[in-house]
Amino acid sequence: MLRTGEEYRESIRDGRKVYVNGEQVRDVTTHPMFKPIVDRRAHIYDMAHQESTQAVMTYTDEASGELNAIGNRLPRTQEDWWDKRRAVDAVQRESGGVVTRVGDETIGEMWSLFDGQDVLNEVDPRFSDNIRRHIEHSISADTFHISANTDPKGDRSKAPQDQDPDMLLHVVKETDNGIVVRGAKYETAAAYANQAFTKPTIANWGNSELSEYAVGFIADLGSPGLQFISRTGFAGRASAADYPLSNSVDEVESLVIFDNVEIPWENVLFYRHTKAASFIRSTLHRYSAFPFVQRTQHLADLMIGAALWNVKQTGLEKQQAVQEKLAQLACYRENINAHLTASIALAEPSPGGLLMPNQSLLYTGRVTALSQLPAMMHIARELCGGQICITPDAGAFSHPDTKEWMEKYYNVNENWIADDRRKLLAFARDLLNSDYAGHRLTFQLFAQSPPFAQLGAIYRNFDFDGPLDLVRKAADLSENVLGGQVLGTGNRAAQDGKVAVK
Known part of the structure; x- marks a missing residue:
C-alpha cells in the first residue's frame, strides 16, 4: 500500500552506519546535509495522498483494488508510459529543481530482469521466482528502490583476482541462508533509501563462464555489515537564499561498504554465470x-x-x-x-x-x-x-x-x-x-x-537494415553483397508501416 512521507522517514531510522565529513550520522532524516533531500522524497510519498496530486501519482490495482504508485507499475500500454511521464513532470515541478534518484528511474532495471527471465533460466533457473516476487513487492510495499552499479575497480589493467579482490563486489561464501558478499559500490541516495538492485559493473570476464563477481541481488540497506561513507553534501554550506538548489535538491552519493554482508537466497536474482551478468548489463537501461x-x-x-x-x-x-x-x-x-x-x-x-x-x-x-x-x-x-x-x-x-x-x-x-x-x-x-x-x-x-x-x-x-537496403537498391548492388544473408524487415520497416497507417 502507499506509504506516507513519515512512514518513509521511519523506515530509514534503522540504525544504519552513515558517515559524512568525518562524523557518524545518527539520523539521516534530521542531519543538515541529508534532511533536505529526505524531505523531498517524503514529499513525493505525500503527493500520492494529496487531493491535488493523487490522481497523477497513483493508479488502482485491478486485482487488489488498492492504490499504488504509478512509477512502480509494470508498463504494458502506451497509456502507462504517458501516466509515468505525467507523474515525473509533477514531481519535478513540485521539487523546484531536478531530483534524479528518487526511485521511479531505477525500478525499470528490475523490469529488464523480468524481460530476461528466459535467458536467465537457461543458465540458472533458481531465481526467476525471486525476480517476480521483488517486482510485486516494490509495487505493493512502495519501497524506495535504488540501483547499485559502480565499484571502485582499482587497477583496470588487472583482473580483480590479480589485485585486492574487494575492488569489485564478489561472493566470498555460500551459507544455508544465502550468499555472503564483500566489496563496495558507489550509490546515489543509498544512505536514505530502503533497498538497492545490486549488480556487476561493466567487467572483463575473459573466457570465464563462472565468476564469483557475476552476482546480482536485492540489498536491504538496513542490513548488518553495511556502512555508508557519503560525499560532503552541498546543503548547509551556504545560505539557502544564495544557493536555493544546493540546499533543497542535492542528492548525496555514498561509497557503500559490504563487509561480509549476508544476502538471503530469496533476494538473489542471478549468481556466478557471466552470461547472465553480461546480458543484464546490455539491457539494463531499456526502461530506466x-x-x-x-x-x-x-x-x-x-x-x-x-x-x-x-x-x-x-x-x-x-x-x-x-x-x-x-x-x-x-x-x-x-x-x-x-x-x-x-x-x-x-x-x-x-x-x-x-x-x-x-x-x-x-x-x-x-x-x-x-x-x-x-x-x-x-x-x-x-x-x-x-x-x-x-x-x-x-x-x-x-x-x-x-x-x-x-x-x-x-x-x-x-x-x-x-x-x-x-x-x-x-x-x-x-x-x-x-x-x-x-x-x-x-x-x-x-x-x-x-x-x-x-x-x-x-x-x-539502431535498425541498420533500412539504410543498407535503401542503398543496395539505389546503387543497384547485386544480392551477393548480402553475403548470403537475407535482410529482415527490421524495426524501421515496422515503424514506417505504423506511421503510414496512422
Whole structure:
C-alpha cells in the first residue's frame, strides 16, 4: 500500500552506519546535509495522498483494488508510459529543481530482469521466482528502490583476482541462508533509501563462464555489515537564499561498504554465470533511460526559464542575437521532447510481454540530451550575463549599511525590484555556475553510463537494415553483397508501416 512521507522517514531510522565529513550520522532524516533531500522524497510519498496530486501519482490495482504508485507499475500500454511521464513532470515541478534518484528511474532495471527471465533460466533457473516476487513487492510495499552499479575497480589493467579482490563486489561464501558478499559500490541516495538492485559493473570476464563477481541481488540497506561513507553534501554550506538548489535538491552519493554482508537466497536474482551478468548489463537501461532523459528535459526548461527571465528583466529579449540563443535552447529542449514522445508513440513489445520505449529513439535521445548539455549550459550562462558570478550575497541586500546601495544598483524598474533580481541571479548561479551545478554536470558521466557505452547501446539498437537496403537498391548492388544473408524487415520497416497507417 502507499506509504506516507513519515512512514518513509521511519523506515530509514534503522540504525544504519552513515558517515559524512568525518562524523557518524545518527539520523539521516534530521542531519543538515541529508534532511533536505529526505524531505523531498517524503514529499513525493505525500503527493500520492494529496487531493491535488493523487490522481497523477497513483493508479488502482485491478486485482487488489488498492492504490499504488504509478512509477512502480509494470508498463504494458502506451497509456502507462504517458501516466509515468505525467507523474515525473509533477514531481519535478513540485521539487523546484531536478531530483534524479528518487526511485521511479531505477525500478525499470528490475523490469529488464523480468524481460530476461528466459535467458536467465537457461543458465540458472533458481531465481526467476525471486525476480517476480521483488517486482510485486516494490509495487505493493512502495519501497524506495535504488540501483547499485559502480565499484571502485582499482587497477583496470588487472583482473580483480590479480589485485585486492574487494575492488569489485564478489561472493566470498555460500551459507544455508544465502550468499555472503564483500566489496563496495558507489550509490546515489543509498544512505536514505530502503533497498538497492545490486549488480556487476561493466567487467572483463575473459573466457570465464563462472565468476564469483557475476552476482546480482536485492540489498536491504538496513542490513548488518553495511556502512555508508557519503560525499560532503552541498546543503548547509551556504545560505539557502544564495544557493536555493544546493540546499533543497542535492542528492548525496555514498561509497557503500559490504563487509561480509549476508544476502538471503530469496533476494538473489542471478549468481556466478557471466552470461547472465553480461546480458543484464546490455539491457539494463531499456526502461530506466526514459525517466532519466525526461529529467534532462526538465533541466532544459529550468535553463530556458532562468535565461529568459534574466534577459526580460533588462529589456534584451527583443534583440535578434538574444532570440537566436534562446531558440538554440528551445531546439535542444524540443529535441529531447521529440525523442521521448516518439519513443512512446513507436513503443515496442519487450521479450517479457511488457511495452518498452522504442529503443533506438530512446537511446539516441539520451545521447542528444547529455552530449549537448554542456554547450546548452554555457548558452544559458551567456544569456544570464556575468552578474551571476559577481552579485553579493543575500546579507548585503538586508544589512542596514549596504541595503540602500544594493537597492539603488539592483532595482531596474517598478516591476523588477532589487530583491526579485537577487533571487533570480542566485537561482541562475546555483543552476549554472555553482559547485552544485558542476557536480550535476559531471554526474551525467556516472548516472547513465559513459558516452562510449551510450553510443554502444545505439549501435546495438539502431535498425541498420533500412539504410543498407535503401542503398543496395539505389546503387543497384547485386544480392551477393548480402553475403548470403537475407535482410529482415527490421524495426524501421515496422515503424514506417505504423506511421503510414496512422
